Amino acid sequence: MSTKPSHHQRLTHQRRLVLEIIENSQEHPDAEAILLQARARDARISLATVYRALAFLKEAGLVQEHSLGQGHGHFEVAQSTPHYHFTCKQCARVIEFSAPEVIDIVRGLGEERGLQVTDVHLLLSGICDRCRSSQPALPHLADGSSHP
């Protein structure tokens, strides 16, 4: 959304800092992680400010929030090409992938049902390649019946 800033100061030091941290992160940091990194560069920044900056940046369309199945939000810079996420249940690693077919499916559904779809999240979880291979041949992890 590109409304012109009819009000005064918008992109403050702290907000810029939060944005930079997200931009420079290969991960998908959560608010706590962002706070930690922010504190390394500005000891007095508070968690509330991080959340407010995140809200601001989301509203500005610069940052997106994703729920990656861990009960709290994760953040990344808004990207023009849609992409989706796989979360490893074992090591919590997040792998991004693109799947262009998805938007076609979604578009079809939208038209079929009269829905105006503005957000699409395809979230996979399971065991990532690394964890699978470092694992002493477990027979059937697929059903998730037991374990830590």
Add this chain to the structure above:
Amino acid sequence: MSTKPSHHQRLTHQRRLVLEIIENSQEHPDAEAILLQARARDARISLATVYRALAFLKEAGLVQEHSLGQGHGHFEVAQSTPHYHFTCKQCARVIEFSAPEVIDIVRGLGEERGLQVTDVHLLLSGICDRCRSSQPALPHLADGSSHP
């Protein structure tokens, strides 16, 4: 040998009650909604019990939890045919849809990347058909790209 499970009483009155409520619900109730309905039939059931019952039923594979973009869990009976969810940002209505193509995409990705995918959530949000038509032409809710 003993056909009994190694542990004793499993499917108690309260757990059955929670399960029935979810089964009979066309909606996707959250814990609070389940508590309310449960209280109508057993005044002394507690929220903690609801949560413990939900954990038990999930573990038993009878119930699934979904994050529908509202910051808290929603529950439904586990279904054999996978399906996905659209949440209306305006009226919070949840619409289910199936999209068989999705599992193919996911299967492809899994093989390609060596991931073992156990869970797939495709979550859409936007404006539902009802809200769109009952809407007196709102100026800028309709930016097709991303976001609020």
Add this chain to the structure above:
DNA sequence: GTCCATGCAAACTGTTTGCACGCGC
């Protein structure tokens, strides 16, 4: 009698908010 499940309240996590101060314009 043995355990597990329950109820209650308190703890906990992630996030939001009220209020007074403070910085940038």
Add this chain to the structure above:
DNA sequence: GCGCGTGCAAACAGTTTGCATGGAC
């Protein structure tokens, strides 16, 4: 100066947990 943005702490929502009691076998 003025107003928005900040920091702090308290409030909040959703969920989990410790502990003593109660129920089903």
